[in-house]
Amino acid sequence: MDDLTSRVRAFADERDWQQFHTPKNLAMALAGEVGELIAEFQWLTPEQAAAVMSDREAGGRVKAEIGDVMIYLTRLADVLGIDLVEAASTKLEEVARRYPVGQARGSAAKR
Incomplete structure (x- = not known):
């Protein structure tokens, strides 16, 4: 990058x-x-x-x-001045907390 x-x-x-x-x-x-x-x-x-x-x-x-x-x-x-890899990693961690596998798997519902 x-x-x-x-x-x-x-x-x-x-x-x-x-x-x-x-x-x-x-x-x-x-x-x-x-x-x-x-x-x-x-x-x-x-x-x-x-x-x-x-x-x-x-x-x-x-x-x-x-x-x-x-x-x-x-x-x-x-x-x-944004590190793209860091920004994407942080966002992915955020989304993972918002959409835990057990609750989000197979669902497109927005939370």
Whole structure:
């Protein structure tokens, strides 16, 4: 993760894009990229969505959109000084407490 963060930071620095990489702009760009990812699945059946990576063209588009999402998320976290791995680990621990296996297994109910 540190290597990716450094590479994304260097990419922005080399192009003097820091001035545009405000948290607001990065969050909006991230939302846009997530929208593009969603669009790849929009009209697929659940079966088609599960098999999307077996279609070379569609799978390539999904992979590219996930790459875009990851880049913007990585850049946003870097600008805000957030360790993505630590944030995800903390959130996972929180969710595990909220949804204990014995009560949540097989249920999509929100708590």
